[in-house]
Amino acid sequence: MSIQSVAIVRKSSTTTPPPQARGAVEPVGKLIDVTKCIGCKACTAACFEWNDLREEIGNGVGNYDESVVDLSDQMWSVMRFAEIDTPDGRVEWLMRKDSCLHCADPGCIKACPSPGAIVQYANGIVDFNQANCIGCGYCVAGCPFNIPRISKKDNKAYKCTMCSDRLQVGLEPVCVKTCPSGAITFGTKKEMVAKAEKRVHALQERGFQNAALYDPKGVGGTHVMYVLGHGDQPELYNGLPKDPSISPWVGLWRGVTKPLLSIGLGLGVLTMFFHYVTRGPQDEDAADHADHAHEGEAK
Amino acid sequence: MSTVMKGASFVPRYNAVERSTHWTLALSFVVATISGLALFHPAFWFLSGLLGGGVWSKTLHPWAGLVMFIAFVPMALWYWRDNLIRSYDIAWMKRLPEVLMNTGKDLPQIDKYNAGQKMLFWSIIGSLVVLLVSGFVLWFDTDYKLPVLAVRLSGAAHVAAAFVLFMGMIVHIYSAVFWIRGSMRAMVRGEVKVGWAKHHHPLWYKRVAGKSK
Numbered sequence: 001m002s003i004q005s006v007a008i009v010r011k012s013s014t015t016t017p018p019p020q021a022r023g024a025v026e027p028v029g030k031l032i033d034v035t036k037c038i039g040c041k042a043c044t045a046a047c048f049e050w051n052d053l054r055e056e057i058g059n060g061v062g063n064y065d066e067s068v069v070d071l072s073d074q075m076w077s078v079m080r081f082a083e084i085d086t087p088d089g090r091v092e093w094l095m096r097k098d099s100c101l102h103c104a105d106p107g108c109i110k111a112c113p114s115p116g117a118i119v120q121y122a123n124g125i126v127d128f129n130q131a132n133c134i135g136c137g138y139c140v141a142g143c144p145f146n147i148p149r150i151s152k153k154d155n156k157a158y159k160c161t162m163c164s165d166r167l168q169v170g171l172e173p174v175c176v177k178t179c180p181s182g183a184i185t186f187g188t189k190k191e192m193v194a195k196a197e198k199r200v201h202a203l204q205e206r207g208f209q210n211a212a213l214y215d216p217k218g219v220g221g222t223h224v225m226y227v228l229g230h231g232d233q234p235e236l237y238n239g240l241p242k243d244p245s246i247s248p249w250v251g252l253w254r255g256v257t258k259p260l261l262s263i264g265l266g267l268g269v270l271t272m273f274f275h276y277v278t279r280g281p282q283d284e285d286a287a288d289h290a291d292h293a294h295e296g297e298a299k
Numbered sequence: 300m301s302t303v304m305k306g307a308s309f310v311p312r313y314n315a316v317e318r319s320t321h322w323t324l325a326l327s328f329v330v331a332t333i334s335g336l337a338l339f340h341p342a343f344w345f346l347s348g349l350l351g352g353g354v355w356s357k358t359l360h361p362w363a364g365l366v367m368f369i370a371f372v373p374m375a376l377w378y379w380r381d382n383l384i385r386s387y388d389i390a391w392m393k394r395l396p397e398v399l400m401n402t403g404k405d406l407p408q409i410d411k412y413n414a415g416q417k418m419l420f421w422s423i424i425g426s427l428v429v430l431l432v433s434g435f436v437l438w439f440d441t442d443y444k445l446p447v448l449a450v451r452l453s454g455a456a457h458v459a460a461a462f463v464l465f466m467g468m469i470v471h472i473y474s475a476v477f478w479i480r481g482s483m484r485a486m487v488r489g490e491v492k493v494g495w496a497k498h499h500h501p502l503w504y505k506r507v508a509g510k511s512k
Contacts, residue, residue, distance in 0.1 A: 013344065113337075115341060115344055132353070134338075134354045134357040135354065135357060136338065136357050136437075137437075137440075137450075138454070141454060247448075249452055249455050250454070252458075253451060253454035253457075254454070257455075257458050257459075257462075258340045262339070262343070265465055265466070268466050268469045268470075269469055272469055272477070275399070275478070276473070276477055276478065279399070279400060279401050280401065281478050281480045282401055282478060282480060284494075
């Protein structure tokens, strides 16, 4: 799982094919088992440490809710809490580590207009390259999960890198390394799916009939997956979308219209050009003469 | 007729303020188009180099667009009345194929603008309004103050309106610069030849000739 993460298979705003001579790379997977999560936020702290980030301490907004409640350029991973009333009258406390899911079919790459500002590695990681980012924010609108954030400091987009730099040297993502309850694990995507299926089965046996793996097909599956106790209602976990996909409006805006309208513009210009070389101009003096002649006739 | 034009071979069409406003609009259109195309399709990305790179394209684009809109406001106020569709415009439009083939003779007499110019005028108003509103959303809402759907719809609307404006401008620029010779003089020097005015805009010519008497 090491050096693979430098092989790029998809690059934003690029029409030519990526390098493909190297052999197939095993896609990676990070599995977040929310049923094992204790909400300690060690993963958030580790993310700060490894990536040299520091979010400003804000104000508390509730009982157990945090002083930092959303993702930002400094906050690539945030713990989201939710209290829900269960049908049998109990209260359930849900917590979910929210960060980039590394879609197989990423809306951010589709939306990005800057060549190479967003890349997808052969191992599935979707990475932002701030050196190429122009700060337009299209990735924010393209993402079905509301993940990227534009920095107020430098007007560049930031999000979880899945510790692509650690992966390159054979280390696991830092949140995985830190998690004290074993809720976050890392391996190949295949291994993680198998692991999740086992866990889902165990949960179902223990009374969570609706437990499920969250690996949404609408975005081609994701390289960060959840095991959810309430797999039938992912939106309970602070609005995790039930059936996410790239919005058709993003498709219109940054998809099919790009080649079609570009061809339209080109044909428009060519039409003008060929009109000129076939019909030619209406000469200024010719108009003069023609009209004087015409005027004479009319009289 | 001949007494009206005694000694004068040119008719004034646009004064200095009108010309300056038009060229402010035109220059900002060039900047907005170069940067907009660069951001639209990778095939046009090289154009971003003309403006100093991707970040400069992204930075200049909304300002150029804003200048474009602001410059068009007075033009809309000056020219809207001249661009109302009249019955002779419909008659003229029916003869459009002859116009395009340069074979049109004894075309319906029209005023300051022909039906094509009038359609261009209204399409500019429509597209600039859509571009302004959607552009503001795309410019400022990179952190989800509005529902994300608003940003996505704005993106799609911005592309569509820009396409309409671009196609209109292709026709406008081609007609003025290459096709209908003598038109450029109106926007560069502010006047047109009497023959040009009589030939292309006879009703307008009669009006201004009457006035200048």
